[in-house]
Amino acid sequence: MRETVLTNREEYVNSLLAEENSLKKLSREFAENLGLARISVAASEAQLIKTLVQMSRCKKFVEIGTLTGLSAQYIFEGLDVGGELWTLEKDFRHGEKAQAVFDQLDQSLKKIHLIMGDAREELEKLNSHGPFDGVFIDGNKAAYGDYLTWAEDNVRSGGMILADNIFLSGSVWGESTQQKFSDKQIRVMQEFNKRMADPSKFKSAVIPTFEGLFVAIKL
Numbered sequence: 001m002r003e004t005v006l007t008n009r010e011e012y013v014n015s016l017l018a019e020e021n022s023l024k025k026l027s028r029e030f031a032e033n034l035g036l037a038r039i040s041v042a043a044s045e046a047q048l049i050k051t052l053v054q055m056s057r058c059k060k061f062v063e064i065g066t067l068t069g070l071s072a073q074y075i076f077e078g079l080d081v082g083g084e085l086w087t088l089e090k091d092f093r094h095g096e097k098a099q100a101v102f103d104q105l106d107q108s109l110k111k112i113h114l115i116m117g118d119a120r121e122e123l124e125k126l127n128s129h130g131p132f133d134g135v136f137i138d139g140n141k142a143a144y145g146d147y148l149t150w151a152e153d154n155v156r157s158g159g160m161i162l163a164d165n166i167f168l169s170g171s172v173w174g175e176s177t178q179q180k181f182s183d184k185q186i187r188v189m190q191e192f193n194k195r196m197a198d199p200s201k202f203k204s205a206v207i208p209t210f211e212g213l214f215v216a217i218k219l
């Protein structure tokens with residue numbers, strides 16, 4: 001669980017980056033009102049994700065775990081002209097807020113599609129739109145292994161798989177943490193991390209953000 005009070009380091013990094021625009025602030029406000037500000041992506045990490053999407057010239061991208069649409073906006077901005085983002089969310093209270101934000105985005109050059117439902121089922125329905133240039137995994141922690149299996153089949157060779165929260169606040173290396181994770185969540189994440197680190201399948205790196213971001217390029 002990320003602290004909602006920013007550290008000096010985060011304050012400094014944020015001061016270097018462009019201030020978030022009004023729609024990003026609206027997503028943060030919606031998350032705050034739901035009591036979920038701490039699970040929204042940090043600005044510096046979101047900026048990194050956007051830059052990776054831009055560097056890879058992504059056009060077709062999938063996000064698992066929309067919340068109130070904050071990280072989706074960064075990914076959307078990073079997409080090439082003509083790009084499309086499919087973002088999946090299970091919880092209606094989160095999805096309705098995200099949709100209210102997306103309805104205000106200029107979608108004349110790119111499109112964003114909010115898919116409501118359990119990602120494990122909804123991902124299969126997206127297959128016909130693929131292969132995809134990338135996926136950002138930020139949904140149910142106990143399902144990361146299933147999301148990766150889908151991504152291995154539906155992200156193109158040279159495409160990108162990004163995954164957030166891969167440290168589970170330190171639980172994956174046995175630290176006892178304030179936020180409690182189930183044995184299943186820890187086991188699934190440890191297995192997920194081993195698969196993402198497999199050099200026969202990916203070129204990968206871990207970016208040691210507070211929660212840990214895995215970046216893998218599919219061979």
Ligand SMILES: C[S@@+](CC[C@H](N)C(=O)[O-])C[C@H]1O[C@@H](n2cnc3c(N)ncnc32)[C@H](O)[C@@H]1O
Binds near residue numbers: 041068088
């Ligand atoms: C960490 S939040 C996502 C944060 C968002 N990516 C951001 O940074 O703005 C995780 C989201 O995944 C959603 N979620 C959890 N399980 C899910 C599932 N099985 N299918 C789709 N979404 C799920 C939760 O409701 C929550 O909104």
